[in-house]
Amino acid sequence: LAAHEQPTAGRDGRWFLVLHYMEPHGPYFRHPRDGHAVARSDVSEPDGALIREMETLYRGEVQHVDVHLGLLLEFLVREGLYDDTLVIVTTDHGEELGDHGGWWHGSTLYDEQIRVPLVVKYPQGYRYVARQAPAEEAPEPGSAPELVEVSNGDRVADLVRTLDIGPTITHLAGLGLPGGWQGVPLNGTWDQRAPRDRVVLGELDLDGNRVVALRSNTHKLILAEPGGPRGNPACALFELDDDPLERRDLCMSESATDLHLQLASLRAFAHGQTELADLDVYEACAELKSLGYLSEAVDCVP
Numbered sequence: 591l592a593a594h595e596q597p598t599a600g601r602d603g604r605w606f607l608v609l610h611y612m613e614p615h616g617p618y619f620r621h622p623r624d625g626h627a628v629a630r631s632d633v634s635e636p637d638g639a640l641i642r643e644m645e646t647l648y649r650g651e652v653q654h655v656d657v658h659l660g661l662l663l664e665f666l667v668r669e670g671l672y673d674d675t676l677v678i679v680t681t682d683h684g685e686e687l688g689d690h691g692g693w694w695h696g697s698t699l700y701d702e703q704i705r706v707p708l709v710v711k712y713p714q715g716y717r718y719v720a721r722q723a724p725a726e727e728a729p730e731p732g733s734a735p736e737l738v739e740v741s742n743g744d745r746v747a748d749l750v751r752t753l754d755i756g757p758t759i760t761h762l763a764g765l766g767l768p769g770g771w772q773g774v775p776l777n778g779t780w781d782q783r784a785p786r787d788r789v790v791l792g793e794l795d796l797d798g799n800r801v802v803a804l805r806s807n808t809h810k811l812i813l814a815e816p817g818g819p820r821g822n823p824a825c826a827l828f829e830l831d832d833d834p835l836e837r838r839d840l841c842m843s844e845s846a847t848d849l850h851l852q853l854a855s856l857r858a859f860a861h862g863q864t865e866l867a868d869l870d871v872y873e874a875c876a877e878l879k880s881l882g883y884l885s886e887a888v889d890c891v892p
Contacts (some may be wrong), residue, residue, distance in 0.1 A: 645687065809829055
């Protein structure tokens with residue numbers, strides 16, 4: 591973090607800084623570093639004492655990066671930059687650590703891998719309206735928190751996406767939204783979002799594992815290409831209010847036609863099929879099937 595101790599270039603004007611901390615990430619190192627680590631290349635299926643060691647090392651990695659984030663924030667405060675600076679802390683994925691039978695990342699789209707931390711510190715005095723979650727307890731299942739003014743220190747209950755981070759930065763910098771970008775600024779209210787921006791699309795194509803997922807406030811639908819090395823089920827459906835850890839697969843017991851159609855429409859939009867994605871999903875159903883975004887088994891009749 592030597593750069594933190596140097597005078598900030600353009601400190602009296604506008605500036606932008608990205609810091610990519612590698613921890614916490616495999617291999618999991620011991621801190622202070624002494625060369626000892628546990629790596630995916632060494633063991634893909636740990637057991638017993640090694641599992642406990644991995645969990646300890648992972649916590650140590652989190653604590654290590656937390657300390658260095660603290661150093662960065664202390665620097666901003668010390669230099670008089672903190673109050674007027676937009677600070678965003680996030681990550682690209684989590685680790686499975688045994689939650690669904692695996693130990694690393696990159697082969698599933700369960701929440702332990704894609705529901706990542708996102709902390710936004712807005713510039714001093716900035717306010718916006720969103721759905722605010724109670725500070726001490728989670729919202730009642732199925733309830734919708736009222737739209738209220740929120741500020742730094744508040745917890746917002748809306749679903750957001752890493753896709754929205756770039757538009758948030760350019761919007762607050764007065765640069766607007768560059769043409770062709772997807773995603774919306776996080777400071778816009780929930781009711782101003784288009785329906786496609788109120789749900790989250792996840793896609794994975796790595797090491798033979800091809801998986802797509804749709805997550806709403808209440809449900810999660812995951813579809814996997816059969817024959818992948820991980821052996822993911824072709825379809826998995828979870829009701830998140832009652833099953834936040836995604837343990838009870840309802841795909842064979844409940845109809846999820848609307849979720850399948852939403853997922854197909856979102857994928858079409860993400861891949862540039864904007865005209866098709868703007869149609870009513872039932873109207874577009876046959877074409878979504880022909881393009882491979884939708885299973886032939888899904889009924890196009892509302």
